[in-house]
Amino acid sequence: MTSATSAKPQLGFWGLWNISFGFFGIQIGFALQNANMSRVFQTLGASMDDLPALWVAAPLTGLIVQPIIGHLSDKTWNRLGRRRPYFLTGAIFAALSLFVMPLAPLIAAPLIFAAAMLWVLDASLNVSMEPFRAFVGDMLNTDQHSAGYAVQTAFIGAGAVVGSIFPYFLEQFGVSNVAADGGLPDTVKWSFWFGAFALFTAVMWTVVTTKEYSPEEMLAFDGAPAGDVAQPVRALAAKSYASSAVWAAIGIAVLFAVNSLGLEKEVYLLGALLLAYGLLSAIGISLAKQGKTANMLSSIVGDFSGMPDVMKRLALVQFFSWSALFIMWINTTPVVTQYVFGSTDTTSTAYNEGASWVNVLFTVYNGVAAIAALALLPWLSRTFGQVKTHSICLTLGAIGFLMFFFVRDANTLLVAEIGIGIAWASILAMPYAILASNLPQQKLGIFMGLFNVFIVVPQLLVATVMGSIMQAFFPGEPIWTMLFAAASWLIAAAAMLRVQAALPKA
Known part of the structure; x- marks a missing residue:
């Protein structure tokens, strides 16, 4: 893809x-959000049916923010x-959001305030997170990419452990895990x-501890691009x-279908996003036809439509992978509290014990x-290769979701x-x-940002x-969401096997 003239230092x-x-700190923020926001929303008065709409802030901000930040950071x-x-x-903004989130019960409209702070928190986390993906590719040679992303994943896991277990840890030291009706427990606040x-x-x-390579150094390492990086825009x-x-x-049809088919109000957002994408892509095409190829909108639309084949195939895998994850983050608390601990009353001891156990479960994974x-x-990667390794791991995860569907013992869920x-x-x-080793280095930020679209879109569909779907077929029975999650990861595991054909021959 490029003609390198010198190697980056190992x-x-x-x-x-x-x-x-x-990323350790960023993932602490994500873990606190993922494990506690359903609890926060329910404590502040949200019903089970309200949760998807309140959670929609998270994927929507990622959809908007990451391609923009990727494009800007490349330049x-x-x-x-x-x-x-x-x-x-x-x-800076994520830390401020985490600090003021526990103050929601003191605000006149606590649920709206909490939802707004989730929006700010997720946008800020995405601003920090997206460049980290490209940063590893910037700083490492191809032969260190797997090691670099493995270390990053280890920090993600460690940060999530700390963020997930901290409320439970505080409870063990006597911090109150139950608050008066409408208030947040001290474990959540602290x-x-x-x-x-x-x-x-x-x-x-x-x-403070890293020094990035300058554009001149990057050119020396990677050489001139093998192809025309502006070609997708033209x-x-x-x-x-x-x-x-x-x-x-399609967006307009979805908007009209909400009332005619009696769909949930959250579907309005899906229709609006489809309509917005149609309009924005038309504007991007129009600007390109006028020879205005340097603008951000045309660049993003052009790169999205001109994605490399390996990225397109991985996109399908990501779509089904993250559908299951978002189902898990939204529904694990309702599932565990209702089916394992036997309570849907957010003021009860049983509910709060179940909610705390979710933090333990998230800590374990x-x-x-x-x-x-x-x-x-x-x-696994040395033995089976990256593609088969990912397929195997997704299959193991699907088995885990199936256990949630059948198991009613809290300790067994740890397995x-x-x-x-x-x-x-x-x-x-x-x-x-895989992407960092097979994408143009000069556009790694924007492609990593666009890759996030296939993380965000399935989350928006879930939200x-x-x-x-649940209201129509399984009202009041969130356990069925775990079956959807298992099916999603099995589909992703099968789709992953198609990626091998898009990789360069060894």
């Missing part, structure tokens, strides 16, 4: 540590570097405040408006992921989390290692469509 253990340590160079300015900015400090500190570690000028019209028409990233994935943790480790490492 990084040792501490070099790999420094370039990824910031940024200042005294802080290329990616580090975005690490730092995102960390966990969010701790998370704010840990996130900012960890990101600052990477900012190719956009030759496209018709037909595809844009189709996307817009993230702890397994941290260990698997460094111990299991390298061995299910082992399979889910192995799959999670692979999801965080294998696709990115908008799943509610309608």
Whole structure:
């Protein structure tokens, strides 16, 4: 893909540590969000049916933010570097969001405030997270990509362990885990405040301890691009408006179908996004036809339509992988509290014990992921190759979700989390290692940002469509979501086998 003129220096253990340590803090923030926001929303008065709409902020912000940050970071160079300015900015706002989130019950409209803070938190985490994916590719040679993303995954797992277990840890030391009706328990409050400090500190570690390669150094390492990196944007000028019209028409049809078919109100968002994409792609094509190829919109639309084949095939895998993950994050608390601990009353001891046990479950799968990233994935990858390794891991994760559907013992669910943790480790490492080694280095940021679309879109579908499916077929029975999650990972495991054909022959 490129003609390299010199090799980047090999990084040792501490070099790999420094370039990824910031992700430890970012994942503490994500873990606190994933394990506690359903609890926060329900405590503040949200019903089970409201959860998908309240959670939709998370994937929507990622959909908007990551391609933009990827595009901008590819073109940024200042005294802080290329990616580090975005690490730092995102960390500041994410820490502030975590700090004020527990104050929601003191606000006149606590549920709206909490939803707004989730929006700010997720946007800020995405601003920090997206450049970290490209940062590993920037700093390492191809032969260190797998090691780099494995270390990053280990930090993700470790950060998630800390974020997930902290409320339970506080409870064991006597901090109250039950609050008056409408209030947040002290375990949740102190966990969010701790998370704010840990996130900012960890990101600052990477900012201070790393020095990015300048554009001139990157050119020396990677050589001139083998192809024309601006070609996808120019190719956009030759496209018709037909595809844009189709996307817009589908969006309009979805909007009209909400009332006529009695769908959940969250589906309005899906229709609006489809319509918006149709309109934005039409504008991007129009600008390209006018010869205006330097603008961000045309660049993003052009790169999206001109993705390399390996990225397109991995996109399908990501779609089904992240559908299951979002189902898990939204529904694990309702499933465990209702079916294992036998309560849906958010003020009861049983409900709060179940909610705390979810933190333990999430701790286990993230702890397994941290260990698997460094111990299991390298061995599987050497033995079976990256593609088959990812397929195997996704299958193990699907078995874990099936256990949730059948098991009613809290301790036995820990076994299910082992399979889910192995799959999670692979999801965080294998696709990115494959992409970093097979994408143009000069556009690694934007392609990593666009790859996030296939993480976000399935989450939006879960947040908008799943509610309608559950209300129509399984009202009040969230356990069925775990069966959907298992099926999604089995489909992803099968789709992964198609990726091998798109990789260069060894």
